[in-house]
Amino acid sequence: AQTVTQSQPEMSVQEAETVTLSCTYDTSENNYYLFWYKQPPSRQMILVIRQEAYKQQNATENRFSVNFQKAAKSFSLKISDSQLGDTAMYFCALCGGNTPLVFGKGTRLSVIA
């Protein structure tokens, strides 16, 4: 079975500061993909960033970057220069082999002006 654990139910950050959201996972697959999704109050899940497990280089997408530690099965998300529009639920997700995407329970991020 594949599992995703997000140990921070809620976090807050001052506008323009940097925040890191934690995620650990477990899978027996050698080839898998990791994702961070953002869910604002509109409920639509928006893909933030994607990491292929076979790539050692950490993925980056503008102000968003990940710290992928394969041996530790850790996949944290760093948001730099936080903006008010970053306020949302953030979900870490895992997809390995021929299995559907598995989500963590989420972290509620509040960006404070």
Next chain:
Amino acid sequence: GAGVSQSPRYKVAKRGQDVALRCDPISGHVSLFWYQQALGQGPEFLTYFQNEAQLDKSGLPSDRFFAERPEGSVSTLKIQRTQQEDSAVYLCASSAQAYNSPLHFGNGTRLTVT
């Protein structure tokens, strides 16, 4: 439209009623997924279609839940004899390929069973 469209956006049903939730995926997307998201939780997988074939329905919580995608495009999730525990947001997602492709989600349908 450019994105995944779901309707209705909100649905209130009395316990015991049947409901049907619609998902219109991105045109040309082969894969379609349904997820259930309880309040304050992450989405939980329900079922997966590749074109019109339902390849995985392992997440459907009971035989009251039924999904179809007869022409490989629009999908309907039907819940018979709704119960209060069915109250949740139902998310639909589509992707161009199979499991490893990024999913594009709709805005979901919030179902409230009273």
